[in-house]
Amino acid sequence: MKDEIWKRDEVASPCVKLCVVHPEARLCVGCLRSIDEISGWSRMSHADRAAVIADLPSRAPQIAKRRGGRMARLAR
Numbered sequence: 232m233k234d235e236i237w238k239r240d241e242v243a244s245p246c247v248k249l250c251v252v253h254p255e256a257r258l259c260v261g262c263l264r265s266i267d268e269i270s271g272w273s274r275m276s277h278a279d280r281a282a283v284i285a286d287l288p289s290r291a292p293q294i295a296k297r298r299g300g301r302m303a304r305l306a307r
Contacts, residue, residue, distance in 0.1 A: 247261045
């Protein structure tokens, strides 16, 4: 009974505590949300949060892996 009090029907934040904004895509490299989505998460409705969560997998290709440094020079 006691546990039922603390259960909520909310969409949990996708934050993985790797908070770095990609300079070109302007998305967090950890959770793939925009700055506006991150800052407004607590004020979003359940439906809005669910829509963001559903869209996150399609954003992954926008975050290109860095191809610099020694490995990039060796590939030439």
